[in-house]
Amino acid sequence: MVKGLSMYLVREFREEDVYDVFRIAYESLTEKYSLELFMDIYYAWPSGFLVAEIKDIVGFIAGSQYNGTARILMLAVDKNNRGKGIGSLLLRKFLFQCKKEGIKSVSLEVRTSNKSAIDFYVNRGFQIISLLDKYYTNGESAYIMWKML
Numbered sequence: 001m002v003k004g005l006s007m008y009l010v011r012e013f014r015e016e017d018v019y020d021v022f023r024i025a026y027e028s029l030t031e032k033y034s035l036e037l038f039m040d041i042y043y044a045w046p047s048g049f050l051v052a053e054i055k056d057i058v059g060f061i062a063g064s065q066y067n068g069t070a071r072i073l074m075l076a077v078d079k080n081n082r083g084k085g086i087g088s089l090l091l092r093k094f095l096f097q098c099k100k101e102g103i104k105s106v107s108l109e110v111r112t113s114n115k116s117a118i119d120f121y122v123n124r125g126f127q128i129i130s131l132l133d134k135y136y137t138n139g140e141s142a143y144i145m146w147k148m149l
């Protein structure tokens with residue numbers, strides 16, 4: 001259950017959420033993305049884009065899917081709201097949605113330096129399966145992580 005938080009909701013992304021999602025991504029993720037990219041991700045798979053809302057949007061998860069596999073493209077929680085179970089709930093609902101749509105496995109890329117995110121995913125059943133050398137624009141490498149549903 002959610003620690004220290006009662007009134008919040010995870011729901012599908014709506015177009016008007018894009019500015020909040022953009023801000024959280026901008027503040028939380030090293031890579032910078034355009035507003036249009038979020039809309040493209042949404043249009044490609046609307047049910048794979050979820051937001052957590054208290055009064056405002058406090059986090060989101062966005063994925064893509066192809067041929068029975070899904071990929072988590074971004075997951076971020078506003079820094080003032082971390083450690084309250086919001087990231088876990090977003091991930092759980094995303095995986096639930098994947099299962100509902102018959103998806104069999106989920107993968108993601110994470111910076112090799114992002115220890116807390118790697119631990120977060122390992123604690124939720126993901127395994128590191130390979131390394132992408134110099135994957136990010138700043139030259140950092142990524143791990144590919146994977147979970148069977």
Ligand SMILES: CC(C)(COP(=O)(O)OP(=O)(O)OC[C@H]1O[C@@H](n2cnc3c(N)ncnc32)[C@H](O)[C@@H]1OP(=O)(O)O)[C@@H](O)C(=O)NCCC(=O)NCCS
Nearest residue numbers: 028074075076077082083084085086087088117119120123
């Ligand atoms: C990774 C991330 C989405 C997790 O979201 P969250 O809402 O903090 O997640 P939760 O509260 O459900 O769980 C976080 C874990 O860290 C612990 N934690 C405690 N206090 C914390 C804090 N202040 N900040 C982050 N994690 C904290 C939790 O106990 C939990 O540990 P567990 O894995 O042993 O259960 C969030 O830290 C984030 O946005 N990070 C920056 C962006 C990022 O790295 N995204 C992932 C790569 S795409």
